[in-house]
Amino acid sequence: MPERRTILPLRTGLLFLAPAAIFVVAFIVLPFFWVAVVSFTNRSLTGPGALHPHFVGLTNYLQLFAPRTFLQPGQFGSSLLITGQFVLFSALIGQAVLGLVLAWLFYRRESWVKQTVQTLAIVAWIIPDVVVAFAWSAFLDYGQGTLNHILTGLGLPRVDWLLGVPMLSIILFNTWRGTAFSMLLFSSALGSIPPSHLETADVTGANAWQKLRDIILPLIRTHIVTDLILITLWTFNTFTPFLITGGGPAFRTEVVSILTYRIAFKYFNFGSGSAIGMIMMLINLAFALVYLSLLRRREATR
Amino acid sequence: MARVVFDHVSKHFGAVRAVDDVSFDIEDGEFICLLGPSGCGKTTTLRLMAGLEQPTSGRIAVDDRDVTFAKPKERDVGMVFQDYALFPHMTIAENIAYPLKVRGAPAKDRAARTADVAQSLGIDHLLERRPGQISGGQQQRTSVARAVVHKPKVFLFDEPLSNLDAKLRVEARSFLKHLQVELGVTALYVTHDQAEAMALADRIAVMEGGRVVQMGPPLEVYRKPATTFVANFLGNPPMNLVPVKLRLDGGRARLQAAGLDVAVDPGRASRFRDGADLTLGVRPEHLRLVPDAGEATFTGSVYTVEPLGPETLITCTVDGQLVTARLFGDEPPELGDTAHFRIDEHHLELFDDAGVRVER
Numbered sequence: 232m233p234e235r236r237t238i239l240p241l242r243t244g245l246l247f248l249a250p251a252a253i254f255v256v257a258f259i260v261l262p263f264f265w266v267a268v269v270s271f272t273n274r275s276l277t278g279p280g281a282l283h284p285h286f287v288g289l290t291n292y293l294q295l296f297a298p299r300t301f302l303q304p305g306q307f308g309s310s311l312l313i314t315g316q317f318v319l320f321s322a323l324i325g326q327a328v329l330g331l332v333l334a335w336l337f338y339r340r341e342s343w344v345k346q347t348v349q350t351l352a353i354v355a356w357i358i359p360d361v362v363v364a365f366a367w368s369a370f371l372d373y374g375q376g377t378l379n380h381i382l383t384g385l386g387l388p389r390v391d392w393l394l395g396v397p398m399l400s401i402i403l404f405n406t407w408r409g410t411a412f413s414m415l416l417f418s419s420a421l422g423s424i425p426p427s428h429l430e431t432a433d434v435t436g437a438n439a440w441q442k443l444r445d446i447i448l449p450l451i452r453t454h455i456v457t458d459l460i461l462i463t464l465w466t467f468n469t470f471t472p473f474l475i476t477g478g479g480p481a482f483r484t485e486v487v488s489i490l491t492y493r494i495a496f497k498y499f500n501f502g503s504g505s506a507i508g509m510i511m512m513l514i515n516l517a518f519a520l521v522y523l524s525l526l527r528r529r530e531a532t533r
Numbered sequence: 534m535a536r537v538v539f540d541h542v543s544k545h546f547g548a549v550r551a552v553d554d555v556s557f558d559i560e561d562g563e564f565i566c567l568l569g570p571s572g573c574g575k576t577t578t579l580r581l582m583a584g585l586e587q588p589t590s591g592r593i594a595v596d597d598r599d600v601t602f603a604k605p606k607e608r609d610v611g612m613v614f615q616d617y618a619l620f621p622h623m624t625i626a627e628n629i630a631y632p633l634k635v636r637g638a639p640a641k642d643r644a645a646r647t648a649d650v651a652q653s654l655g656i657d658h659l660l661e662r663r664p665g666q667i668s669g670g671q672q673q674r675t676s677v678a679r680a681v682v683h684k685p686k687v688f689l690f691d692e693p694l695s696n697l698d699a700k701l702r703v704e705a706r707s708f709l710k711h712l713q714v715e716l717g718v719t720a721l722y723v724t725h726d727q728a729e730a731m732a733l734a735d736r737i738a739v740m741e742g743g744r745v746v747q748m749g750p751p752l753e754v755y756r757k758p759a760t761t762f763v764a765n766f767l768g769n770p771p772m773n774l775v776p777v778k779l780r781l782d783g784g785r786a787r788l789q790a791a792g793l794d795v796a797v798d799p800g801r802a803s804r805f806r807d808g809a810d811l812t813l814g815v816r817p818e819h820l821r822l823v824p825d826a827g828e829a830t831f832t833g834s835v836y837t838v839e840p841l842g843p844e845t846l847i848t849c850t851v852d853g854q855l856v857t858a859r860l861f862g863d864e865p866p867e868l869g870d871t872a873h874f875r876i877d878e879h880h881l882e883l884f885d886d887a888g889v890r891v892e893r
Contacts, residue, residue, distance in 0.1 A: 425616060425618065427614040427615070427616050427618035428618050428620065430583075430585050430605075430612075430614070430618070431612065431614060431618040431679075432631075432635075433584075433585065433604075433605040433606065434583055434584075434585070434605045434606070434610060434611070434612045434689075435606070435631055435632035435635055435679075435683075436605070436606030436632065436635050436636060437606075437631075437635040438606075438635075441635050445620075445631070445634075445635075446620060449620075449622040449623075450620075450621070450622065452622075
């Protein structure tokens, strides 16, 4: 092996690395292990567990998966189901499909409509959570909300968005919020297809659906996989719906990130909250591994 | 098999006239080459034929059916793109069969027809591979196979050989020619390579600035270029073009330039006045080496000597102007020699001050 030329001596290099490493260890690595340990204890902020936390083995996990309560509102199983619906409808169907449709509609077209829609989508994507959540609360409010005023103006009945159809509300919200990413990713993916491929399809007589199915989707397959995995992870972990519905009413929009927050920081039950956190971490890890293996396969086929 | 008519077709992109009032007829089974430099409108003309662009004005017809605004798929054409446009995620067989698939042909017929076409193109051993796993020449054949598999009325080629190396290009050229004759399909072929156009075409349409400046059989275009542009574009090396002055003296006409003097039939120069600025054109192979200045049309000093095997190219400077001669068999002069050349009048072309050929 040839000798590697280095710019700095190892010791100096480590010195430069140290500040970042210290922060990573202090705020990510240590808390991770702390959470892992705490998830096997009955540590809490109040009561006996606060003074003398002790190991309780798998109790926290067994409680989460207790068959009798698993699917009851406000419990882990019910929350997982809600999260699943939330990911399926707002990310996979909402963001990905809408993003693909927008990218396809604007493919090889330059117009003010394209500029406007893209700009609006990107704005929705980049403004801070709290601002967005406040705007949506104002938008969806039953009595004074913009949306209900519009509906009334059109002669349609008012809808109680936050209490009547809270799940639909946060799905619409998250779709609106995140579509820009899929749209941009798919736009650049479509841009990478040589025009002659689609023109060949035109000349051979393929219709729009055949072009999409036979040419476009297979050619941007790896982009689609990347997009689906990333938006699944982000949507699975997002906490923003809390700012709109607070997880309610009656736990109906309590996705797992909100459940974790409620158990750990409202009920101060750190042990149980950590157990949920650990399971979320494992689910994320599974997604990430699938993603990495798909990426590797893509490298291998090149 | 089809007749194609372009009737005063124009295509403008904003202020740019990519195709400007182009008219021509293509006979059934004819092979037409659109020849010209980049930006001359030849590819746009082809795309108008394919239906990938729509004309700003004019009419396009195939077999007396107006297809001016018809969609590509309604025209029944097969097209080969410069980059072949093979679908990387499909096997060679799937690529070839794709036009049949979108037409809803049964799988059995598709397979049979694909095998048939692949065999006649010599790629039947590659059917299970993917485009990334075969050579450039094989990709080119696959692309041709896909264009012919559904028996289109018109073949369209957009510089299909320009991505191949020189040796393969000549091979693929004769192969394409053979295939077109065998299938008897009308073909429209775009190229900027004059040798390719000469070799392939029944007729060449030379384009410049969106217009067809000349259309005719290769040898006619070569021998009687309509303008100095065509004269300069066809042939390698191209026709020698020398600015001359016309001298009318009694009943005789002479063309003169520094170091050059040649008599012409006064009939050819009859419509010009004495002292008119003309351009003399002569093909390199029509310059004859003569031993002494007496019978020479001009005398130059040898600038470069390029032996090419069967022929030798001699470039001379004649009063600062470069003139190239193609010599066969003669003992070629050497660098720096003084060489005497003769031009026989029947080999000499005249162009007026607008660059348009003067008919004999």
